[in-house]
């Protein structure tokens with residue numbers, strides 16, 4: 470956004486829809502009006518954490534196609550995704566670092582301040598999953614999983630929401646999981662509970678910041694094949710078949726399919742959606758509820 474150096478600068482504007490009148494107004498007033506009325510051709514800035522690989526990477530590519538200026542974070546090298554998003558025409562800036570560290574959050578906010586553009590989107594996509602039977606999970610396992618999966622979102626929201634408040638608008642999407650609402654897999658205690666907390670955070674932020682025009686939602690992906698787990702799934706054909714069959718659509722999802730949902734939630738097309746936890750799971754949770762209902766019905770019939 471252009472900075473107005475001189476308070477007395479003015480500009481000529483065309484007033485009224487039919488451009489019937491011409492008026493000279495202070496430049497600052499004009500820029501504020503343009504900013505408020507969202508007449509910017511750019512979609513503003515969207516921040517994506519965990520953008521180097523998997524779902525976060527596809528989200529970054531989709532948002533680049535949508536026309537956002539991107540600030541991308543990952544603990545890993547971001548060179549490849551930055552190259553691809555720029556090739557799609559996006560201004561993409563890397564902020565490499567561990568998102569659980571205050572120095573990374575500071576680097577994010579410094580970068581955003583430097584852009585002087587409205588911040589319209591934040592996507593929290595990182596996670597950690599220390600898996601073990603409950604009695605074997607140490608404090609370090611619990612705290613590490615919660616730091617990355619839950620508290621990173623607390624910290625990015627605390628840092629980024631003030632930028633959204635400047636223009637009273639914005640959309641936050643937390644990438645949660647079907648594990649927030651179902652614990653079908655063993656040894657996911659820390660991850661399941663951190664994802665459930667993320668859904669609760671989504672709701673409480675939606676309630677607090679709804680009056681300020683900021684929407685907050687989360688997406689609960691089902692089984693998504695990404696680079697990280699592709700090899701494992703390929704070498705475990707039986708598990709793959711069983712997991713795919715558990716979805717109503719009888720297949721796992723693609724990271725691009727999660728990215729489409731994020732793009733929608735960030736857009737004005739989702740203007741009345743906030744505080745929602747939306748499964749993007751090929752019907753996995755629907756099948757689970759169906760199975761639960763059947764089990765209950767059988768148990769009742771047996772009484």
Ligand SMILES: NC(=O)c1ccc[n+]([C@@H]2O[C@H](COP(=O)([O-])OP(=O)(O)OC[C@H]3O[C@@H](n4cnc5c(N)ncnc54)[C@H](O)[C@@H]3O)[C@@H](O)[C@H]2O)c1
Pocket residue numbers: 518519520521522523524525542543544545566567568569593594595596597617644645646647689690691692693694695696697
């Ligand atoms: N893949 C699935 O089946 C699936 C299912 C449900 C939910 N999810 C959720 O989707 C999100 C993305 O998962 P994915 O499968 O794409 O994983 P992934 O491992 O492919 O990508 C995660 C990215 O986060 C980055 N990251 C991890 N810790 C970080 C940190 N402390 N700071 C900065 N970056 C960090 C990693 O380097 C990586 O690029 C996660 O929140 C995950 O819980 C995935």
